[in-house]
Amino acid sequence: MGDWSGKTAVVTGGGRGFGKAFGAALAAEGAHAVLVDIDGAVAEAAAAEIRAAGGAATGLGGDVTDEARMNEVMAQAAAVAGGIDFLINNAGLHSDEYGQPIFKMGLAKVRRLFEVNVMGVVCCTLAAVPHMRGRPGASVVNISSSAAHMHGSAYGDSKLAVAGLTITFARELAPDGIRVNAISPGLMLTETIAAELPPETKARVKAMQLLAEDGKEGHIVDAMMFLTSSKAAFITGETLRVTGGMAAGV
Numbered sequence: 001m002g003d004w005s006g007k008t009a010v011v012t013g014g015g016r017g018f019g020k021a022f023g024a025a026l027a028a029e030g031a032h033a034v035l036v037d038i039d040g041a042v043a044e045a046a047a048a049e050i051r052a053a054g055g056a057a058t059g060l061g062g063d064v065t066d067e068a069r070m071n072e073v074m075a076q077a078a079a080v081a082g083g084i085d086f087l088i089n090n091a092g093l094h095s096d097e098y099g100q101p102i103f104k105m106g107l108a109k110v111r112r113l114f115e116v117n118v119m120g121v122v123c124c125t126l127a128a129v130p131h132m133r134g135r136p137g138a139s140v141v142n143i144s145s146s147a148a149h150m151h152g153s154a155y156g157d158s159k160l161a162v163a164g165l166t167i168t169f170a171r172e173l174a175p176d177g178i179r180v181n182a183i184s185p186g187l188m189l190t191e192t193i194a195a196e197l198p199p200e201t202k203a204r205v206k207a208m209q210l211l212a213e214d215g216k217e218g219h220i221v222d223a224m225m226f227l228t229s230s231k232a233a234f235i236t237g238e239t240l241r242v243t244g245g246m247a248a249g250v
């Protein structure tokens with residue numbers, strides 16, 4: 001029995017990018033991965049890939065800001081093995097469209113950005129935690145961003161709030177034995193980022209790294225596996241930067 005075998009992990013934004021990779025890594029270690037995505041078809045396709053590889057997974061459609069749907073999703077996840085062990089709050093808006101100056105985006109887009117990136121974390125944590133209490137090793141991992149430490153964008157501000165919520169939830173859930181941590185990825189060449197970020201932006205951001213290597217999904221997966229493992233049993237309320245040294249230069 002390892003840290004993940006026989007356990008249930010809910011991964012939001014689980015249909016693509018980091019979320020899909022998180023689900024595959026957790027399932028490879030014996031967890032049942034419940035992938036939740038606003039795009040139900042990609043969530044189900046990602047779960048089917050895991051099952052084809054011999055793992056256990058369920059794909060569910062749902063918006064992380066929809067309280068009633070998240071309550072249903074968490075209840076469905078908890079029914080697999082009597083509760084939820086891990087919640088990975090990964091779903092987030094970070095496309096070029098949501099990375100613009102506030103005056104360019106306008107109120108509706110900024111509101112949606114905060115609704116998904118910030119309130120989505122609150123909504124899913126409130127829905128999942130009643131199913132996590134009393135589960136040894138239970139933990140939450142939130143996905144923030146290196147943009148949170150650089151300041152100067154609404155996207156970064158939404159991710160700064162995620163780092164703040166990580167500390168607040170760590171305090172509130174410590175009495176239940178639930179650890180809460182976050183990861184701040186730097187520039188990671190997921191499919192979305194590789195396809196849509198202009199080469200000059202990629203080069204400019206990469207020049208801020210200390211390490212020459214490209215950031216990859218695997219780097220963030222390793223950090224998530226560490227934070228959900230017993231090796232991180234004494235770590236809570238922290239945001240781990242995985243940026244190739246980017247934040248060190250800011």
Ligand SMILES: NC(=O)c1ccc[n+]([C@@H]2O[C@H](COP(=O)([O-])OP(=O)(O)OC[C@H]3O[C@@H](n4cnc5c(N)ncnc54)[C@H](O)[C@@H]3O)[C@@H](O)[C@H]2O)c1
Nearest residue numbers: 013016017018037038063064091092094145185188190192
């Ligand atoms: N890729 C990077 O370089 C990078 C860097 C720092 C932080 N991040 C953060 O990591 C997380 C994942 O990034 P990614 O690159 O894998 O993104 P991605 O766009 O490839 O995947 C995100 C997934 O979340 C889903 N999603 C979006 N809104 C949702 C909602 N309201 N409810 C449920 N699902 C929703 C999308 O459908 C998509 O499948 C995001 O929170 C992002 O802000 C990414």
